[in-house]
Amino acid sequence: MAELTYRQRLALFCLAIEGEPCTGAELVEAMGLAAQGAGHPKNCWIDFSPARIVRDLQELEKRTLVTRASPKYNRTKGRDEPAWALVERPEVPVLPEPDGEQPTGHVVQVQPRPIAGNASRSPYGDLPVDQLLLLLDVHEEMAGIVGRFMREMGEFQRDARRRLLAAGFEFPQR
Numbered sequence: 001m002a003e004l005t006y007r008q009r010l011a012l013f014c015l016a017i018e019g020e021p022c023t024g025a026e027l028v029e030a031m032g033l034a035a036q037g038a039g040h041p042k043n044c045w046i047d048f049s050p051a052r053i054v055r056d057l058q059e060l061e062k063r064t065l066v067t068r069a070s071p072k073y074n075r076t077k078g079r080d081e082p083a084w085a086l087v088e089r090p091e092v093p094v095l096p097e098p099d100g101e102q103p104t105g106h107v108v109q110v111q112p113r114p115i116a117g118n119a120s121r122s123p124y125g126d127l128p129v130d131q132l133l134l135l136l137d138v139h140e141e142m143a144g145i146v147g148r149f150m151r152e153m154g155e156f157q158r159d160a161r162r163r164l165l166a167a168g169f170e171f172p173q174r
Contacts, residue, residue, distance in 0.1 A: 006044060008056045009096035010035060012065060016090055017147035021069030021083035024050035024057065030150060034095060034143055044098040057084045075161065095143055 004012075014030040015022060022030065028048045035045035060066045067087050071080035127135070161171075 004060075005056070006096060006099050007031070007048070007053070008060055011053060011056055011060065012086065013095055014147065015066065015084065015086045017144055018151050019089075019148075020151065021072070021085040023072050023074070023081045023083050024054040025074070025081070026072075026154070027053050027057075027084075030147060033146060033150065035098075037143060037146060038095055038139070040098050054082070060084075075158075095140065 010031045011027055014027055014034055017034070018026075018030060028050050031053070032045050032048055057066055061068065061084070064087055066084045069083040069085040072083045073079070074081045165171075
């Protein structure tokens with residue numbers, strides 16, 4: 001069995017953080033936020049698209065890592081979209097690191113910036129290991145909070161729209 005790609009590992013991470021089934025479009029948003037928030041290079045996340053993520057989810061489904069859940073209604077498209085959920089949720093999801101794969105399309109060459117005249121030194125080089133581990137814990141906790149916030153905001157938007165439509169409010173067509 002081939003190794004998982006960065007996108008597939010990131011999709012699994014975001015499904016774990018979200019805690020509920022997601023559509024391809026929802027995962028694109030969550031994955032982009034997670035990758036950007038972690039400071040991953042732009043070429044790792046710039047070409048995420050719902051279609052590409054759905055293909056990754058279908059591959060993960062074949063490997064029995066995800067399963068199809070009840071479809072979710074997409075108001076913009078006026079139809080149900082497939083949703084996926086993790087088969088087994090990890091106890092502590094870990095944000096994957098980019099593995100150097102170069103996505104097709106936009107390729108951005110990133111050169112590391114020398115730090116204070118010493119190109120081999122990390123910006124965290126002076127921190128003790130326990131502080132580095134604490135920094136990583138805080139980062140993962142923040143990623144979880146952002147994921148929950150995005151999920152709750154989506155739920156609020158869906159509920160608000162449903163209530164406004166029930167009250168007769170008409171939304172302009174896009």
